[in-house]
Amino acid sequence: MSTPLVMFLVFIAITLGITWWAARRTAGASAYFAAGRRIKGWQNGIAVAGDYMSAASFLGIAGIIAFQGYDGFLYSVGWLVAYLTVLLIVAEPLRNAGKYTMADVLAYRLKPRPVRAMAALSTLTVSTFYMIAQMVGAGTLVALLLKGSGITYNRAVVMVGVLMVAYVVFGGMLATTWVQIVKAILLIGGAILLSILVMAHFGFSFPAFFDAIAHVKDGDKIVNFLNPGLRYKPPYGALDLISLGLALIFGTAGLPHILVRFYTVPDAKTARVSVVWAMAIIGGFYIMTTFLGFGAATILGKAFIASHGGTNMSAPLLAQALGGDILFAFISSIAFATILAVVAGLTISASTSFAHDFYDNVIHHGKVHNPQASVRVARVTAFVVGAVAIAIAIVLGPTFNVAFLVALAFAVAASANLPVILLSIFWRRFTTEGAVWGLASGLLSSLVLIVMSPSIMGVDAPTVAASARHLIQMRPIFPLENPGILSIPLGFLGALFGTLTSRVDPQAEAKFTELEVRANTGLGSEKAVAH
Amino acid sequence: MPSKPVPARSPNTPPTDWDRVAANPEFRDLMKAKVRFIVPATIFFVVYYFALPILVGYAPDFMSTPVVGVVNIAYLFALSQFFMAWTLAWLYMRAADRFDAMGKRILEHLAQSAETKKERD
Numbered sequence: 001m002s003t004p005l006v007m008f009l010v011f012i013a014i015t016l017g018i019t020w021w022a023a024r025r026t027a028g029a030s031a032y033f034a035a036g037r038r039i040k041g042w043q044n045g046i047a048v049a050g051d052y053m054s055a056a057s058f059l060g061i062a063g064i065i066a067f068q069g070y071d072g073f074l075y076s077v078g079w080l081v082a083y084l085t086v087l088l089i090v091a092e093p094l095r096n097a098g099k100y101t102m103a104d105v106l107a108y109r110l111k112p113r114p115v116r117a118m119a120a121l122s123t124l125t126v127s128t129f130y131m132i133a134q135m136v137g138a139g140t141l142v143a144l145l146l147k148g149s150g151i152t153y154n155r156a157v158v159m160v161g162v163l164m165v166a167y168v169v170f171g172g173m174l175a176t177t178w179v180q181i182v183k184a185i186l187l188i189g190g191a192i193l194l195s196i197l198v199m200a201h202f203g204f205s206f207p208a209f210f211d212a213i214a215h216v217k218d219g220d221k222i223v224n225f226l227n228p229g230l231r232y233k234p235p236y237g238a239l240d241l242i243s244l245g246l247a248l249i250f251g252t253a254g255l256p257h258i259l260v261r262f263y264t265v266p267d268a269k270t271a272r273v274s275v276v277w278a279m280a281i282i283g284g285f286y287i288m289t290t291f292l293g294f295g296a297a298t299i300l301g302k303a304f305i306a307s308h309g310g311t312n313m314s315a316p317l318l319a320q321a322l323g324g325d326i327l328f329a330f331i332s333s334i335a336f337a338t339i340l341a342v343v344a345g346l347t348i349s350a351s352t353s354f355a356h357d358f359y360d361n362v363i364h365h366g367k368v369h370n371p372q373a374s375v376r377v378a379r380v381t382a383f384v385v386g387a388v389a390i391a392i393a394i395v396l397g398p399t400f401n402v403a404f405l406v407a408l409a410f411a412v413a414a415s416a417n418l419p420v421i422l423l424s425i426f427w428r429r430f431t432t433e434g435a436v437w438g439l440a441s442g443l444l445s446s447l448v449l450i451v452m453s454p455s456i457m458g459v460d461a462p463t464v465a466a467s468a469r470h471l472i473q474m475r476p477i478f479p480l481e482n483p484g485i486l487s488i489p490l491g492f493l494g495a496l497f498g499t500l501t502s503r504v505d506p507q508a509e510a511k512f513t514e515l516e517v518r519a520n521t522g523l524g525s526e527k528a529v530a531h
Numbered sequence: 532m533p534s535k536p537v538p539a540r541s542p543n544t545p546p547t548d549w550d551r552v553a554a555n556p557e558f559r560d561l562m563k564a565k566v567r568f569i570v571p572a573t574i575f576f577v578v579y580y581f582a583l584p585i586l587v588g589y590a591p592d593f594m595s596t597p598v599v600g601v602v603n604i605a606y607l608f609a610l611s612q613f614f615m616a617w618t619l620a621w622l623y624m625r626a627a628d629r630f631d632a633m634g635k636r637i638l639e640h641l642a643q644s645a646e647t648k649k650e651r652d
Contacts, residue, residue: 070587070605077583077612084576084616087623088569207600214601227595228587228605238588245584249577272627276620283613514549520561521634523552523641 004145004329008336014182021178039264043181045277048261050180052079052252052278053187053285054130054342055137055312058335060403061286062318063311065293067302067401069216069225071232072293074241075403076286078248080279087275090253092268093425093519099526101349102259102417103357106424109511110432113365116357118439122416123256123357125443126409127350128389130257131343133405135160135393137312138339143398144309144316145332153398161390163340183334183341188281190334191288194315197322198295212298225297236479244407247484251410254417257349268522292318311401343386351381399468400455407482408450415487416442419495425519427499428512434499441494442487449483452476552641561633568626572619579615583608 039047057079064072098104103119135157142156151159202209214224223230232241252258262271296305296314299321305314316335320328355378396405420438423430450456457477458470478486518524552558587594587605594605 070609073606073609074584074587077609078580081576081580081612081616084573084619087620088573088576210601224595224601226601226603226606227591229591232588238585241584241588242581245581249580269627269631272624276624279616279620283617287610287613513553516562517549517552517558520565520630521552521558521637523548523638 004325004332007326007329008145008333041265041270041273042277044261044265044270044274046184046281047180047264048258048274048278049281049285050184050187050338050341051257051261051345052282053184053338054402054406055134055335055339056403056406057285057289058187058191058292058338059137059141059312059315060133060401060406061289062292062296062315063305063313063401064231064403065225065289066296066300066305066314067311068231069213069223069294069297070228071230071241072403073290074244075248075407076289078245079252080283080286082249082252083275083279083282085249085253086258087272087279090259090421090425091262091271091275093515094259094421095262095265095268095271096519096522096525097425097515098263100260100263100356101353102254102256102421103353105515106420106435107357107361108515109424109430109508110435110505113362114432115435115439116361118436119417119420120353120357120362122412122439122443123353124350124385125447126254126256126413126417127346127353128385128392129409129412130255130406131346131385131389132392132396133400133402133409134339134343134346135389136396136398136400136405137402138336138343139393140309140312140398141316141332141335141339144313145329145336154394157390157393160336160340160343161386179337179341179344183337184281186334187338188285190331191285191292193327194295194319194322194331195288195291197327198291198299198318201295201299201322209294209298213294216297216301218302225294239485240480240482243411243480243482243485245484246488247407247411247414247482249414250418250488251412251414251484254413254421255410256353256413256417257345260349260352263526266527267525310399312398343389347382347385348378350385351378354378354381395471397468404455404481408455411450411482411484411487412443412446414442414484415446415491419488419491423492423495423499425515428509429499429504430495430512431499431502431505431508433502434495434497437498438491438495441497442491445490446483446487449478449480449487452478453481453483454479455481548641551644552637555637555640557633557637557640561630561637564633565630568623572623576615576619580612583612 056075061072061075064075066072094102094105097108101119102123103116106115106119138160139153139157142151142159143153146156199206199209202212210226213226216223216225229237232238261274265271265274292315296318300314300317305311305317308317316328316332319331323330355374359377360374416439419442420435423438424435451472454476456470457472457474459473459475460469480486586608591605594608595603597603598607
């Protein structure tokens with residue numbers, strides 16, 4: 001067996017070992033879904049960072065910067081600043097008002113069944129979108145890593161799916177939290193190591209490094225990769241950038257797998273501390289994408305990366321160029337663990353939402369029944385969501401940049417989830433109809449606009465390879481890559497329309513007082529569970 | 532049409548803890564203090580952040596102006612966003628400690644008044 005393969009298997013054995021250890025300590029519904037609310041602030045901060053720094057951050061941003069320079073760095077910026085929305089507006093009220101999922105906050109004031117049904121649908125959609133990107137990343141990575149051993153992109157995608165299900169089915173929230181912590185530390189370590197090696201390549205001279213970035217050879221032209229405009233070009237580039245910014249800044253606070261993390265801590269203060277920890281880690285990591293992305297652009301060049309696995313493989317290929325096969329295997333296994341852990345986190349939030357929101361509350365009307373049954377439903381959901389994501393990742397194929405794909409999940413979250421979360425926390429008049437309309441209009445408009453965008457629709461020349469062809473051979477109807485600029489306002493408008501055309505709901509308004517007090521003082525919030 | 536919202540409970544039922552806390556001047560102070568911090572902070576970071584994609588999108592030539600060696604305004608402004616985010620997070624942490632203390636006092640007073648009520652009964 002080759003070195004990369006051996007290291008790879010060792011790594012997977014370690015992470016599954018942690019899952020097994022955690023699984024032995026997991027008992028009861030609260031433990032399975034929310035790790036008993038006993039996770040400490042710094043631990044949760046690392047776990048939030050781990051959930052967030054997915055294939056998109058490590059593989060995707062490095063790839064976008066390597067190919068399109070400065071414009072790619074804007075993903076890094078948006079993904080950090082987004083945490084201010086989480087910190088200032090969403091994290092603490094959510095922790096105080098909810099129990100297991102984002103929908104708890106909506107159901108607190110509104111009629112639980114319609115609201116939970118819609119919220120579960122939206123959670124499943126966002127998680128699946130996010131997961132597709134991880135599957136694409138994993139597929140290209142493993143196909144590159146095990147080149148010549150017969151494992152293709154499609155088979156690699158299926159492999160990750162199976163591992164993911166093992167994680168969630170046996171481990172629950174506690175296991176995925178620990179896996180996130182281990183992986184986040186490794187990911188940061190790997191990024192620091194690569195950054196140092198990039199700087200060593202330039203004799204630890206920042207002027208030399210930046211000078212190289214300003215003079216990148218692209219074919220027979222010399223391009224300044226520090227200048228904007230390599231990805232976002234007129235006529236729609238500027239609008240697309242703003243649209244992307246809106247999706248990133250307002251999408252993070254609507255991501256179900258990030259929001260559920262705030263239920264694993266004992267109180268709102270710990271939730272806040274964990275956001276700040278996450279911001280420190282995530283920010284540090286994203287600053288390093290300067291070295292990873294521009295390093296790949298200057299040391300490897302676009303043409304080399306394109307012919308050795310494509311945009312998503314920039315960081316692992318950089319490792320290979322700077323540290324040989326061993327570093328390549330190490331960085332690749334970190335990337336793989338990253339994907340595995342994020343997929344596990346996504347699956348658990350999707351399956352929790354389905355079990356808690358749909359099965360317990362919509363089908364069983366929130367009445368206490370056998371809690372083991374809802375854990376079982378969560379496990380079955382994990383299988384189903386995994387299978388859907390695998391299927392779509394295979395249809396899409398390996399050519400999409402994963403940071404771009406994840407930004408679409410952010411757009412869906414920002415359009416469907418964020419408006420209703422904000423309005424239910426801050427607007428007394430908000431009604432059940434408003435929530436259902438808001439969720440539906442945000443979800444539908446973002447999905448439809450993505451399908452009509454240039455990423456899915458386009459007319460290819462007959463010479464374009466089958467794997468790189470647009471899925472729909474038609475001129476794009478919507479000119480922007482990211483739908484945020486239109487779909488986020490539509491999400492808000494839907495919520496406004498639904499509320500104002502419905503009757504004033506005195507019960508929802510009375511509950512608003514309760515929610516306001518509870519969100520701001522923690523009175524009556526879910527407490528930590530003792531051993 | 533009644534101008535006032537319909538009360539959720541009949542006037543005979545005693546007000547709950549929630550209503551009492553909500554009407555408490557200390558709670559109103561807490562809410563005011565939070566709004567005074569969170570609203571300006573949110574407006575600031577949204578404006579500061581969106582200045583970046585707007586300038587990069589509509590004034591790419593200006594943003595490409597080199598400042599330190601080849602490093603241009605675009606890169607420095609993007610980098611400054613990281614420090615803006617960290618600074619604002621740190622400021623919020625400090626302010627939130629104050630909010631926590633206010634919230635704790637409210638809950639303590641609530642517990643006290645509940646006890647005195649029990650003694651009277």
